[in-house]
Amino acid sequence: MLIIGIAGGTGCGKTTVVNQILNELPEGEVGVISQDSYYKDTSHLSYDERVKINFDHPRSIDFELLAEHVKDLKNNKAIHQPVYSFVKHNRTGETLLTNPRKVMIIEGILILTNPELRDMFDIKIFVHADSDERLIRRLKRDISERGRDLDEVLNRYQTTLKPMHNQFIEPMKEYADIIIPNNKHNTVAIDIVKTIITEKL
Numbered sequence: 001m002l003i004i005g006i007a008g009g010t011g012c013g014k015t016t017v018v019n020q021i022l023n024e025l026p027e028g029e030v031g032v033i034s035q036d037s038y039y040k041d042t043s044h045l046s047y048d049e050r051v052k053i054n055f056d057h058p059r060s061i062d063f064e065l066l067a068e069h070v071k072d073l074k075n076n077k078a079i080h081q082p083v084y085s086f087v088k089h090n091r092t093g094e095t096l097l098t099n100p101r102k103v104m105i106i107e108g109i110l111i112l113t114n115p116e117l118r119d120m121f122d123i124k125i126f127v128h129a130d131s132d133e134r135l136i137r138r139l140k141r142d143i144s145e146r147g148r149d150l151d152e153v154l155n156r157y158q159t160t161l162k163p164m165h166n167q168f169i170e171p172m173k174e175y176a177d178i179i180i181p182n183n184k185h186n187t188v189a190i191d192i193v194k195t196i197i198t199e200k201l
Contacts, residue, residue, distance in 0.1 A: 008127030011137030035108020056164035126176035
């Protein structure tokens with residue numbers, strides 16, 4: 001099994017890169033796990049308390065469970081991924097059955113911050129995008145898909161997102177094997193990744 005970690009700041013276009021890789025490979029050979037599914041269970045907190053959580057800090061992620069699940073997949077065992085709701089800021093209690101595949105992509109803003117998880121990746125990719133671009137994408141997404149308002153998103157960006165990005169995400173570039181500039185000219189980087197995957201397969 002080939003395990004690929006794809007990191008980068010919020011709204012940098014990780015999903016686009018994941019989809020570009022998926023489109024280039026045979027169907028059924030690639031599985032995707034999102035770090036977002038592994039936000040810690042916050043059922044013991046009220047909604048108002050959950051809203052105040054810093055979701056851009058590595059502490060908000062259940063890395064223990066995520067690492068355990070990656071190990072299980074490596075050992076050819078299926079896993080039950082938690083399902084997370086961004087509207088309720090909590091896991092839904094449902095799970096998603098995920099079977100091992102030849103290639104497993106693990107994607108998320110903080111996945112390279114965890115040494116145990118990082119060591120499991122055969123290829124580490126960092127998707128880089130301009131900070132203005134990332135803010136605009138985050139605004140559009142949070143307002144249209146996650147029921148947030150403009151002030152809430154901007155406030156979170158200034159107080160949490162930006163400082164956390166500078167402290168935890170940007171420094172992770174040094175662990176990346178490949179840095180992909182997220183713009184329309186990134187086809188070369190995608191081709192390189194595709195070639196490496198095809199060779200390993």
